[in-house]
Amino acid sequence: MNPLHVRIGHIKFTNALPICHFLDKSDPEIEFIPGAPSDLNKWLAEGSVDAGLCSSLAYAELAEDFVALRGLSVSARGPVGSxxxxxxxxxxxxxxxxxxxxxxxxxxxxxxxxxxxxxxxxxxxxxxxxxxxxxxxxxxxxxxxxxxxxxxxxxxxxxxxxxxxxxxxxxxxxGHSMTFAVCAVPKRLIEENPEKVRKIHRFFLEGKKKGLADMDAVIAQAMRMLGQTEEFWRTYFNKLRHDLDEEWAVGANAYFDAAYRHGLLKKPVKLELWGDEE
Missing domain, CATH: 3.40.190.10 (Periplasmic binding protein-like II)
Structure with missing residues (x-):
């Protein structure tokens, strides 16, 4: 197999459309594997995909072996709307x-x-x-x-x-933001093939850049998927943020701390970011 062949776990939910709608699915080196968040969590854990948007708690459970790609998440600071x-x-x-x-x-x-x-x-x-x-x-x-x-x-x-x-x-x-999903990749892959991880990171960041620059197209796709009005979707997407940096990590880490405190995580976890947004 080509060392740069990439298997991407793909969630078909509207909340990920600003990142995923414009992803270039024509690249023969990139294979898309669609599934629900629970599927993505499982596939990342077992190595069936190289990267994908997974639930933040699934990342926390895998944090010893995974990093989160900088600049990519499904987050909100207040109402999330979904x-x-x-x-x-x-x-x-x-x-x-x-x-x-x-x-x-x-x-x-x-x-x-x-x-x-x-x-x-x-x-x-x-x-x-x-x-x-x-x-x-x-x-x-x-x-x-x-x-x-x-x-x-x-x-x-x-x-x-x-x-x-x-x-x-x-x-x-x-008082914190909440990060519901991150784009996770295994540390093992970074060690073995850093160029492949950089390719994955660029791929998702370019999709997000195009999505945020053309929200009219993103909204039109959401309307095709679930109906509702343009105003409904514009209001919804305005509640979401798809960034991830040290500031957003504060809210994610507060959530991980609370999950550990209530016995929902086996050990304390901190979000580990990888890469840059350039």
Whole structure:
């Protein structure tokens, strides 16, 4: 195999469109492998892909062997607009509740556990369910977490629930930004083939540069995927940031610290950035 052949894990969620919509898929040396975030997390861990946007908590679990590429993330400082907690009861009345978590989530599910614990809420049980049908989830639970496109869809439907944006809740309670996904690559690959990693980094950064320069095209693609109006998507994308530097790492590290404190990570972790944005 060509030493510069690259296997990219590709998440087809709208929140990654500013990075991924303009990625050059015509390069014969770059192979795209689509999947849900949970798939990407698994593939990175087992080495089936060379790089990809993965959940920040999955990165933290692999941090001993992985770095995060500078300048690439799905983050927010306040409301994120696509990580929603739908509850039949007000937040403060959820002691003893059954909470449904989506199969595809890791960072957001654990963020919810942290926020509930730190506000003195002890659910009776967490259950994991498919997240494409909110009413079905709420038949089995008192509240349900949805992420990404499922969250976007159900947030604008009639649902009769108390609605909480987890990016907003995290920022309100801690003052920090929240990084939901990073672009991870194994340290082993940097040691063995640094040029390949530089190629991956340039590839993603160029996609992001083109996406942020032509948000009209990104919004048009989001409308093709999920409907809604141009104004809806412009408001949504304005809440997101796709950068990652030392400033954003402060929020990511605060999240990792909280995850460790609540037993969701086995050891303390700090975000390790690699590369530059030039």
């Amino acid at each position: 990580i929603f907690f739908f509850s039949k009861r007000p937040w403060e009345e959820l002691n003893g509740a059954v909470i449904a978590l989506p199969v595809i989530s890791k960072s957001s599910s654990n963020l919810l556990k942290i926020l509930l614990a730190e506000t003195g809420i002890t659910p009776a049980e967490y259950i994991t369910l498919p997240s494409d049908d909110l009413p079905a989830m709420l038949e089995q639970a008192d509240a349900a977490l949805l992420i990404a496109d499922d969250a976007l869809y159900w947030s604008v439907q009639e649902h009769g629930c108390h609605l909480y944006d987890l990016g907003e809740e995290w920022n309100k309670r801690t």
